[in-house]
Structures are given as structure tokens and as C-alpha cells.
Amino acid sequence: MNRYGKHDDETLEELESVESVEEIDAPCEITSASTIPEDLYKNLVSSYSIVPIPISILDASLSFLYKNKPFADLLRSFHATNKTSLLGAIGRFLDSATARDLYQSLKSPKRGYCWSGQIRLKAKDSSSVLAKVTIMPIKPDESAPRAWVACFDDVTAERNGFLHGLFTSLLEASKLKDNDTGRHIERVNLYTERLAKELYNRGEWPEVDIDFVENIGFLAAMHDVGKIGTPDDILNKKGPLDEFEWNIMKEHTINGAFILSSYPNPMAKQIAQSHHEWWNGTGYPYNLVGEMIPLPARIVALADVYDALRMKRSYKMPFDHARASLLIVADGGTHFDPALIGVFKSIGRDFDEIFRERYDQA
Template identity: 40%
Template sequence: MRWAHLSKAQKILFAVGLVVVAFLINIILSKIVLALGAPVFLDSLGTILAAMLGGTLPAVIAGFCSNAFNGISDITTLYYGIISILIGVAAAIFQQRGFFKTLPKIGIAILVFSILGGGLGSVLTYFLFGYDFGEGVSAPFSLAIYNNLHFSKFFAQLTADIIIDIFDKTIVVAMAVVSYRYIPVIVKDLFSRIFLFDPHVDQHEKRASHHFIRRSLLRKVIVMVIVAEILLGTLASITGFILYRQVSVGKFTDIAQGVTKASAVVIDGDRINEFIEQGHNAEGYDDIEKKLYSIKESFPQTTYLYVYQILDDGCHVVFDLESEEGAEPNKPGDLIPFDPSFEPLLPQLLAGEDIEPIISDDQYGWLLTVYKPLKNSSGKTVAYVAADIAMGEIIYDQAKFFIKLLSMFFGLSIIIMSIVLEMVNRGIVHPVNGMASASIHFAYNLEQSRLSSLQELDSLNIHTFDEIEYLYKALTKTCKDSLEFIQRLELAAERIAKLQDEIIINFAEMVEARDNSTGNHIKKTAAYVEAIAKELQREGKFPHILNDEYIVKLKSSAPLHDIGKIAVSDLILNKPGKLTDEEFAIMKSHTTEGMKILTKIEASANEKHTMDDNYLKEAIEMAHFHHEKWNGTGYPTGIRGEAIPLSARIMAVADVFDALVAERVYKKPFTYEKAMAIITEGSGQHFDPVIVEAFCHISKQMYDERTVLKKEDQPEAAS
């Protein structure tokens, strides 16, 4: 089944199917090994496979659902859901970065999974339940480490859990890698597209995208979501902790109040003074003390239980029960001085009033104390029954709650974050990336590529029913309009270029026509120049200068090499005989005159427009220097060798060859053999030897091809 043929409902069905299959793999394998009593768990194979096929979202959902299902029979299993979720996240990251392709990286993945499963799981167990090796899979191993290596219980259990988990995760990862390899490519591609997850990102495309995108939009969203989750989690945890603390204090206060009320019932308030004076000798004292011990034992949270008579000189002991720590209790009648922390309450205590629960931290420790006035038959307060509960009990209770809260909160937060990121990726990042990629291709490619980029943009077919879709439609229309505009511009530019070339050719022909030429000389020399330049390029000569663009400029410049003849008299141009020295000096001036004319045109053009890519530079070089000679005996400047521009050196060979093989008013055409003899004889003297060598390779072909224009030839004047 092809991706394009899937409906939205089918995509959702396949996505749910992947999660369900991963969940069943986790549950079935874990139940099998549990029934067999094997020292492994195999409860994360489905999670890792889901991560390899679809990324983070299906992995974290499958992992958490596995723990939630096992939590039906054992609620504590639910608190370990955060571990399964973290394993799913790690597996998705490892798959994205290719960790499951090489053994060293597979080893790193196994180690990370083991630290998460064994290490974090062991620490979580410690905070939730403390350490009592118990009867788990790792219990015998933990006990052996504890007895033989003399580790603490915590580190013995931690070490055992990590080692066993390494064994477990090695099997799980091996099974996952082998299974993934045999899953059909079409299935892998299907799930990766459903979850917009690409485990095989093309590195070239990644580098190309990085050239334009310094910070990924998805990465920014991830950072924002993580920051929001951390802030929300911190706020929720602090709020929950404070509320739970209040509830815990209230719960333990209720326990202490229950203890004091029950104790007040069994003590006769009218006999308080008798109990203080006679102690254990008083009738019924020991029976009352036994009842008080029974009450204290019924509420194991109670640390101290005592009855004091509060007078101006201090606290007179009536009953003082022995604490669990084994501290020696005070004897009846003992006088205990007031603790400094209770001094603010003395007026109320001496007046026999009710006292609010007190939290104190003194010589007896950090305690929650509840006082209950003990009244006689006339309703007067004669003593106080007090119960102390150690705040450590409350803190331990709060710590267990806090760990449970964090594990549940962050586990669910990661699932919610994965869902949010999937929605953001699907609804914002993926469409925007698609538009950006197509737009970049459109902006930086040639016309044919622009058309394919526009087709790529059309194929996105974005329907998000929001601003993203509106932007997509606007961008698509803009690109279509831009392509049409570019095509019109290119067509207009092509017409202008052709018109410009025609104007130049006709202008050059008008100049040549003054010496009875039809203008075929300029067409033929342009063809020779192009052919020589291409041959030099093919042979690898002058690689830093000769490229396709430069050759086009040479061909366009060639017709202007004799433009300076416009300043030479017709009498000199058309003179059939030999020119005098004065006439020849005027004839030679056509090089400098041509340079002046073209330089003026270039300066004027550059004032109005930026023309960095025009060919007037080469035209000026050809017009000015095409009669210079390699040995420095040419005109008008007498420069030599490579000081002569390459364009002029090429034109020199083309110009002389065409003059030799063409018929002029003062001579008959030379044969090909004689013309080439003159050219080769001038190598190193008149001409650049490298150019002559290249010309020799193509000269016969060029000579034969010139017959195409021979019918149009007319007697030509000297160049």
C-alpha cells in the first residue's frame, strides 16, 4: 500500500496498531519470562521497536501503557512508568543518530538503557520502599554482593540491578536490531511517514539545510515546550508538596489528638496530685500506665506520650511512657523545667487553656506536639496529656509522596510533550519546512529546476485550515507569478541580446563595407576566435581564464575588433596599391581609435547601469591590441608575450588567417597550405606559439567549413 493512497483514518489506524503491537510485545514477553523464572525482564522490546519504526511518540505511549497495565495488579508498577518512557525517548534518539548500525554504538545504547532501567529503577525503589533485598530477580545477587564485597545495602542493590539490566538490555537490543532488519522497507517507510519521523536523514540535505537554517524551528519549539514543562512541573510539585505537607501535618495532628483524647479518658483528673506524690504506689497507677502504653502502641506514629501538671515552678511529671528509642522516662513527681520554645505559651498553659498543635525543634528533636487539657470533676484543668510525633515520620511520608508525584508527573508530561510536539511538527514545522525547502530550491536554481521546485511546492498539498494553509496558498501563487515573470524577463532579455548582437554585427559590417567588404570577414573571424578558444579550453590551456562564459564574450567581442576603421579615410581603406608611410600610420591608428570608441561606450554604459558582466572589456582589448606581435614588434604599443591580452592574441591568429585565405582587392587568396606555412612560421615571432599549436589542430576543419560563406564573399580590403 502506497503512502499517497492512505486516508487519514487509515493512517490513524496504522499508528494505533503500532502502539498496540509494541504494548503486546512488552506484556507477553514479560509474562513469559516471569512464569519461567528467568533472570531477565524483556519488558522493553516493544518500546524500542516502536521507537525505531515511529520515533518518540509511539514508543513513550507503548512504554507507559505497559506499566499502567501491570499497575492494575500492583499499583507501585505505575510509578516506574517514567523509566519505560525515558527508554523510549532514548531509543528514538539513538535510531535518529544511527546508533543501531554499529556494534560500538549499540554497546553505548545498551549501557544507557541499563542505567535507566537498572540504575534509575533501583534509586526509585530505594526512595519509595527503602532496601530490604526482598525476593526480586536481583535479590540473591544483591545479597551476594552485600556479603562478599561489603557494599552498603544501597550500592549492593544498585550494582546488582545495573548488571542484571545490562544482561536484559543486551538481549532486548539484539532482538530489536534483528527484528528491525527483517521488517520490510515499505513497512518502515509507512510508519516513518505516519509519524513524520525520518531515521535515515540524508547528510547532504542536512548540510544544505544547515546552510540556510541555523536554528531549527522544531528545536526551538522543543526547547520552549521543555522549559514550559519544567516550569509547570516545578510549580505543580512545589504546590503539591506544600498541600501534601499541610495534609500530612493535619493527618498526624489528628492521630496525636486521638491519642490524647483516648488517654484523657482513662485518667481520673481528681487523682492527679495523688499520682504525683505516690507514683506507682498509688492505687490503679500501673493499670492506667498499661492502658496508656496500649493506646500508644495502637498509634505507632506516636514517639512520646506523657501527662504533666503545669505549675509556676515547671512541669510536674504524672505519667511519662518509655519511647521507642529506649530513653529513660521521667519518674512521677519529677520536676522538669520549661523548654525555651514553650515559654511564649506559658500564660495559656498556666491558665489551663486549650493549646494549638506545636511544632518544635529542641533537645528532644523535631516534634509535632498536641496538648489535651485534663480536667477534674469540677471542670478545672489539673494537667495536660501530650503526644509527640517525630517530624521525620512526616518528612519521610512527604518524600515518598514527592517521588511518586515526580515520577507520575514527568512520565505523563513526556507523553503530553510528545503528543504536542507531534501536533506542532505535523501542523506547523513540517509544512513550513516543506515550503521553505521548495522556496529555497526555487530561489537558488535555474529555470528548469525552478519548474520542478514549483511542482515540489504544489505536491505539498497543505491543508491545515489555518494561517499555515493561507501562507502556503499565498507562497504558491507568488512562486507561480514569479516563474511567469522570470520567463517573460528571460525571453525579453534573449530578444534584447539578439537585437544587440544584430546591431553590433550590422554596425561592424557598415564599417567593413567602407572598404568594399560584405562583412563576412567579421563573421568568419568571430567563428575562428570561438573555435580556437574552445580548442584551447579542451586542451587545458589557460584554465584560469578560459571558461564557457569567457568564450561567449570573445565571440561577441570579435566583430568589434576593427571598429576603429570608422576614423580612417575611404581613400586609404580602398587604395588598391601599397600605402605610403603616412597612410600606413593613419591605417594603424584604427587600433587606438577603436579602443577610444569602445572605452567611451563602456564608460557611458557604466554610468547608467552596472555592467560587470558585459563583453566590452574583451572588445576593447581586441580592438587595441590585435596587431601586437609576440616578439614586441607590433603596434600600437609594442608590448610582447603574455603582456598582450589573451583575447587579442587569439584574434591575431584568426584575423591573419582569414586575411590570407580571403581574396582582397590587392591580392588573390592564398592556398590553405601556404596560409598555414605563414602562420606556423610566425609562431613565437608574430603569434603566441600555444595558440598556433591549438589552431593547427582545427585549421583544416575551419578552412573547409568557411566554404559555407564563400558564395557571399566579395573582394575584401586589408585588415
Template identity: 40%
Template sequence: MYAMSSSKPILLVIDDIPENLTLMYQLLKDDYRVKGANSGARGIALAESAKPDLILLDIMMPEMDGYEVCKRLKSQPSTRDIPVIFLTAKSERIDEQKGLALGAADYITKPVNPEIVKARVKTHVSLKLSSEMLKGENEALEKEVQRRTCEAIKQQEELHAIQDVAFYAMISLAETRDNDTGNHILRTQTYIKHLAEKLRQNPRYASQLCDDVIKLICKSAPLHDIGKIGIPDHILLKKGNLTEDEFEIMKTHTTIGYDAISNAEKVSGQQMDFLKYAKEIAHSHHEHWDGNGYPQGLVGDEIPLSARLMAIADVYDALISRRIYKPAFTHRDAVQIILSGKGTQFDPEIIDAFVDIADELYQIAMQNMSLKEHDAS
């Protein structure tokens, strides 16, 4: 019944209700090879043998519920990298943090909205296939580098090009999740370049901010929010204020981003300077100078300089931009708000550099901001 073209990604649906299995099959069969299991035990066995690209998993099942199934899948090397989306009825009280802690990628509520199901499945299957593709490309790259040991200059140029492709592939994935991301990335990258160049006029930072370091920081800056790929849509795209629990989940984008970049570095088999700054920025751009930030509660100079620069660039752009949850602030109000964080949220000396070039940053913003993003004068 479920035989489909072998070129299509494989989906596994685990649900104890036959009607639900049939519904998901009919909904997804045109684009995927859909396999079904009517119990947790059968689902685990099928996941190990079929190696699906994504698992849709019901939570409320007899004998073994979805949480236990997910826990067992994530404990096995052969299945732990398969993304899992939980299926749950709207009337059920679910523990989202528990599910995410177990390794679930997302939640979909029943009765399902066909378009939402298709969109979520497409996003997570694409992420998995892209990850596998990048891993394969890294293995191929290693062989290619070995083959071209006598072509040092050409090899270096090709390596840089591949790094750029990988960077922008990851950035593009982030943009598919959050419509605010695209121009925000371009603007903050430009802000941080100007901030760093201004800050190195300060003798304390001159030796830390040579041209090469500034170039690497700017190259890494677009990955500051890459971890938001791992935040569920109902939190990432929420129009109202987040609840405390939702905010705790949102805060994990810093560690998700850090782990993703670290894993990419491990796959490459070598330390890369530009990934060093990418990890610093992704992990620490929400740390506060006074220690009240997250995820580690770092204080003062414990926070990497690249992340302290990113913090101001990120907040300034967020303030002057219209988002789904707030209107845009004026440039003047945004500067005052940032000034109020001097010595508490932000490095005081970087604030001084920011004030000196604030008008210049505003001109950059206006040149790279659409009317949709900006509604304040």
C-alpha cells in the first residue's frame, strides 16, 4: 500500500488510531514515501529498519506513549538523528519543555491543518537532508584538499568559497523560519563592522581588532541567530508576548546555535578561525555586562568581545525595526534606550563608540530597510 518512488524522502507516522495513519498517508503520499506503525514498539522497530527522514509521533498511546518512544529513539545511534514531530490533540495538556528536552523538533496539534502539516514536514525534512548533504560535502572537500596540496593558492580560494556557501546556506535556512531575518542580517553585519572599526581607535581594543579579526567577526555575525532554526513556529512567530515557559525555550536558541556550529566544525575535522567567532557570537550575544544575561550569566570581559559588539548591533536594529510583536522605535528613542543600558546590559566603552557613530548607523539602516520593516520616523 505504501510503496512509492525510492527517490522520495521517507516519513514514518506512529499513531495507535488507524484513521489517523490513513489521514497522514493521504495527506503526504504525493511527496513522500509514507510508512505507518500503530504502536510505539512497532514504530521503533520500523525506524531502525526503514531509516526514515522524519517521524510524526502521537503522544497519547497505550503501553508506550510518545515521550517514551522519543526517548528510546534518541538513545539509539541508528535513530537519534531522525527529527521527530509530536502530534497532539488540542485538548491534551502537553509538556513542551519535556518533549524538546527529549529531542523533539516540533509540535503539531490535532485536528491537523493540512497546509501546516505539509509546511512543517517540508521544513524539517529539508533541514535533515541539508545536514546530510553538508556532511557529505565536507567529506568530499577533505579528499579534494588532499588532492590539491600542490596548488596552495587555488586551494585556499576554493576553501573560502565553500565556507561562504555553507554560511549562506545556513543563513538561508534561518530566513525560511523567520521573515524578519533577511535584511536584519545584512544591517547588523554592517553595524558591527563600523562599530569594531570605531572601537579599535580606543587603545584598550586596538590590538584585539586588527583588520583580519574585524573581517572574521563580520563574516561570522550573520549566524548570531542561527539557533532559531530549532525554535518551534508557535513560539518563534508568536505575535503576542511570550510566556515565561516560552521565553525559556526561546533562550535556548543561543545554545542550539553554538552546538550546531560546533558540530559543523567537528565534521570538518579542523579548527577554523571564522567558526570561533561564529560560536562566540551565537552563544553569547544575549549576555549582559552586569551578569544578568543568558545563557551563562557571564560578566564584563568574560563575554567575548565579538559578542559584546553583536549585542549592541542586534538590539539597535531590533528597536528601530517593526516586528510582528511590536512597532518600530524612532532612532532617537532607540539610542536613548541603549544608552540606559550602559554598564548594565552593554560594555560602556562600546556604548561610547556606538554614540559617536549612531547617526552613521541610522543612515545604514535606512539604506537597507523596507517600508514593511520600518514605520517610525
């Protein structure tokens, strides 16, 4: 029986039945390493104290015996410094299937009483961390391990770099078909990120956290990637499109959603599919109304139209910031989310600055 009035097996078995693992935590701090021989414990602490990756030592109930500085810093980033057990610290990031798999692994001799998997650690005010987590017994020859080591290897940059490289290549391929828009994509990214930052600062949109701001600042560029499937004669036609051609052109939203459906963040698909929807339900492809339109798509819609108004096109002269802003504001409640219009009005000068710094040379 451990110091919380439970057998160590009971603490692990809670993993099998709970819907949310964050409710499991020990009520007080563990300060002794009585479950590990003293010499072994001292050697482990001496070694782990100089290791740059987050590592902790756990007792049989997965309560902390030791945390090296990187591990303590990681917990601090996600507001878990007061948690006394590993499950208390990371439970909110585990779904029920992962929790059950963790339990079964740590109880299984065939799996070496080990568990390995990926966990995304997330907090509203910091970038999420994708960690490859390994939990293994300190003495693997024991039939019932009395202590574990937990290692958290941050693979966020590696994974994001791979995804960004892959989808940037796709974006470049799409620009080969439709590259008459100059630095439009770059500007739309920046408008979108600026607007999202303001939403985050105001704290009125629960879904807008640091991850949201960082992701939309990259994924906004993908809004027209579906045009890679639009016939060249329609995409590059100089005059107005007839009804048949226009219906084909509108399919770029559905094509884009299909192309980006494999992207792990659903924001990518939402933007590609819904950035031409209108707040009043008259947009395309699905005539979504109001908040049925995903927030990322509503943000990109405003940024995309603002830049189109500022640009010189074959069918129009460029508008200055004052006129473009007037048209954007006038469409609040019809084309655009009225709440976003209020935010746009407060930061409109930043949009103008972005355009002036990155306008297309004639």
C-alpha cells in the first residue's frame, strides 16, 4: 500500500475506467526514493541532472520522485508545477484510448512494463509541444516494477518542419498555374496572423490560443490551393467568366478541402473549403450561415478580400486603404462576421502597413 491509502496497482487501474485522466493525482509531494536503492537513485539523479531532455523518476504509483530541470520547466509551461504525479500533470492531454494503452503496457510483461507514444501538451498561452514519451521500469527484471523513468522528447520542430516543407511545395506547385497575384499570399498570411493576434489579446474567442495564431499564420496561404485542379483556360481567362466557367471556378474550394484533408490540423481544410462563404449564407460552396462558417475561414475571407481590393487587377484599378476599408466595413453582417469587422476597424492601419511594405512593383 502506498502513502495515499491505495495499493500501487489500484492507482494504475484507475487509468482503465476514467473518462478524463486529469482527475487522477496524488494529494501531496513525494520527497523520498524509498522504492529505489539509495545508490541507484543517487546515480540516476546525477546522470539525469545534466541531460538536456525532460526526464523524471516515478514511484510505483507514477508519483514524482525526481524531475530534472528541463522536465520541471516543461511542467511550468503547461501550468502543472503543482501536480505530484505524472498522470496529474499530463492526464488532461490523454484520451481514454491512450490512457488504457498506457495502463495495459505498464502492467504487461510481454511489453516489458514499458509504454511509448506521442502526447501533445497544450496551453492557451504557449505553443503546444508534441512529445514522444517513453516510460520504462528502472529495473526491468522485476516482476512488478517499483519505479519508472519517464522521458519526454520534443519532436514538435521536426514534425512541423516536415509538414511545412511538404505543403509549401504543394503551394509552390499551385502557383505555377495561378501566379498573377504577386505577393498576395504573403500579405494574406500577415493580415490573417495580425487579426488572429488581436482576437487572442482580447480574450473573447475561447478557441483562439497561441497555436491558433501560429497555425493560421501559415495555413492562410493555402486558401486557394484547390485552383491546382482548375482548368488553365478558365483560371487564366482575361474576360469575365460565363455561368458554366464560374461554377467550375467555384469548385476550387471543394478541391482544396480534398487536397488538405490529410493535413493533421483541420484548420487547413476549413480555410480552403469555406473562405468564400458569406456571413448571410449567400456564399459558396455550401451556403453556410453565420457561425456555421469556421472562424479560421471567416478571418481569411476578410484578409483575402482586403488584399484583392488593394491590388491592381486586369478588371480594376487598385483602391487605397481608406476606400478598401470602407467597403470591408460596409459588408459587415452580409459578407463578413460583424465581430471581426469591429476588430478590423481597430487595427486597420496595420493592414495598410503590411500592404505598403510588401506591395507588388509594377
